[in-house]
Amino acid sequence: MKNFVSKILGGFALVAVMSTAQAGGSNFPLDTAPDRINSQAALQHGAKLFVNYCLNCHGAVSMRYNRLRDIGLTDEQIKQNLLFTGDKVGDLMTVAISPKDAKAWFGAMPPDLSVIARSKGVDYLYTYLRTFYKDDTKATGWNNMAFPSVGMPHVMWELQGVRTAKYVDEKDPHDASKTIHVFKGFEQVTPGKLKPQEFDEAMADLVAYLQWMGEPAQLERKRLGVWVLMFLAIFTVLAWGLNKAYWKDIK
Incomplete structure (x- = not known):
């Protein structure tokens, strides 16, 4: 699971999203990312994909591993x-790659992915991760529909x-x-280890985690928000009744 090589290479894919998205563009229509933010199973699977394919090159310094308890993982599972x-x-999700090596390999330190989904949008990420294709005219041998001439391999x-x-x-x-x-x-x-639908599901989980x-x-904010709105609704009714009772004898 903790394959160092796959994680090193994993950094390349999302480097393209962060570091080169401003330099290129595409009119390719974005697919709508499935809404799985409330699914612990999806978030747990997405966390696994993130650690295996992204984390060695990209940090997530706003996140500690123990925060994964919030999506149902125990310390032992983590x-x-x-x-x-x-x-x-309790450690932060920092990268193992040194700034010196990052500069030599990528030209700059790969950006932090803590807020990549908020920055680029979940639909863009979902489309980008799923639209790589073989293109022997490119240096890496790969291209991407959401980001033409992407400089990163699949x-x-x-x-x-x-x-x-086609x-x-x-x-x-x-x-x-x-x-x-x-x-x-x-x-x-050539077929992959996952069927097309299974791969799309996996990318949806990864995007949900991001x-x-x-x-x-x-x-938690949304759960508390429901209770706050309920409280305000009840309080409004009580306040209206109190106001009505207070002013009923005043003409």
Whole structure:
């Protein structure tokens, strides 16, 4: 589970989201990320994916491992499944990579992912993670529909398998003398460890965890908010009744 190489490579995928999203763009329509913020099972699975594929290069310095208790994990489960040797449950989610190595490999220290979902949006992350495809014209051998000419490889290709993008040439509807390259979907070249639907489910869990990590108190805040609104509603009724009783004899 704690494969160092997969975690090093995992950093590349989300580096693309953070460090190069401003430099490029895409008109590719974003898929709607499933709402799983209230599912502990989804958040736990997302935490596992995050630790395995992202954490070695990207920190989450606003988060401590023991905060994962809030999504139903025990200290023992955290120790056995999510910690590196030498780390403690109370430690911050910092990266193992040194700034010197990061600069040599990436040109800069990979950004912290504590609030990536709040910064980029869950729909963008969900689409980005699921739209890698093989492209031998690129230096890494990979490309991405949500971020064309992305400079990062598809680190979860073993899970998703290898896909290519299918394009057809069509006449430009605005200029019949021109031909445009139109995307017509993906073609599976080799299967992955997960079926397509299973991979989409896994990415939905990872995005849900990134969303939760951006504000771990949000679930408790929402639960308290319901009680606060109920209290205010009852108090309003009582205040209205008191006001009516107070002024009933005053003309």
